[in-house]
Amino acid sequence: MSIQFYIDEVPDIVIYLETRLNFCNVNYKCLTYTPIIVGKECVPYTNYNEQGIVTIYLSKDICIGDRVGDAVLQISHEIIHCIRPPKAYAGTNVLEEGLATWFAYEYTRHRFAGTNYGNNLKPSDKSNYLCAFDLYEKLIEVFPDCVKHILHDNPNLVIKDIKSKHFEEVFNKHRGGFKDEYKAMINALILDFIY
Numbered sequence: 001m002s003i004q005f006y007i008d009e010v011p012d013i014v015i016y017l018e019t020r021l022n023f024c025n026v027n028y029k030c031l032t033y034t035p036i037i038v039g040k041e042c043v044p045y046t047n048y049n050e051q052g053i054v055t056i057y058l059s060k061d062i063c064i065g066d067r068v069g070d071a072v073l074q075i076s077h078e079i080i081h082c083i084r085p086p087k088a089y090a091g092t093n094v095l096e097e098g099l100a101t102w103f104a105y106e107y108t109r110h111r112f113a114g115t116n117y118g119n120n121l122k123p124s125d126k127s128n129y130l131c132a133f134d135l136y137e138k139l140i141e142v143f144p145d146c147v148k149h150i151l152h153d154n155p156n157l158v159i160k161d162i163k164s165k166h167f168e169e170v171f172n173k174h175r176g177g178f179k180d181e182y183k184a185m186i187n188a189l190i191l192d193f194i195y
């Protein structure tokens with residue numbers, strides 16, 4: 001598939017993110033997209049610079065042949081890293097990778113609904129991404145719009161800097177209080193993500 005084909009997917013992903021999840025901080029106007037191989041690495045990632053330019057790099061293998069499903073899965077994961085992007089990359093936390101992994105499956109299932117690809121799609125690997133995904137699902141079971149509220153109430157906060165006090169604030173404000181039973185989940189979500 002051509003680069004342009006993938007670029008054309010981005011606005012639909014952002015619209016879905018903004019309408020379904022109500023995130024309105026997606027910095028997609030500054031998003032460019034360059035599917036290149038970086039060193040020996042062939043993993044997708046998102047790069048930030050001080051001018052606020054966010055570049056999503058897809059893995060090179062995705063650009064060979066007809067792998068639209070895998071490409072959409074990668075783009076929709078990386079687009080989460082474009083929600084209020086930091087000026088420089090400083091790692092992510094479990095929350096951000098969990099949200100990104102969760103959204104990638106959510107969007108890709110929607111995008112390919114009714115096809116074999118969409119119907120069979122679920123996280124299958126045993127990596128830290130799957131652990132992060134499971135934790136994020138636990139969070140949205142008790143508070144679906146939790147991250148949205150935290151970002152809304154803290155206009156300069158990036159996702160990786162969310163701490164337990166931010167969770168406690170929005171639980172108190174919108175969920176009638178923060179329960180002790182949430183503590184272990186929140187503490188796991190705010191850890192640095194280990195790749």
Ligand SMILES: [Zn+2]
Nearest residue numbers: 077081097100
């Ligand atoms: Zn990620």
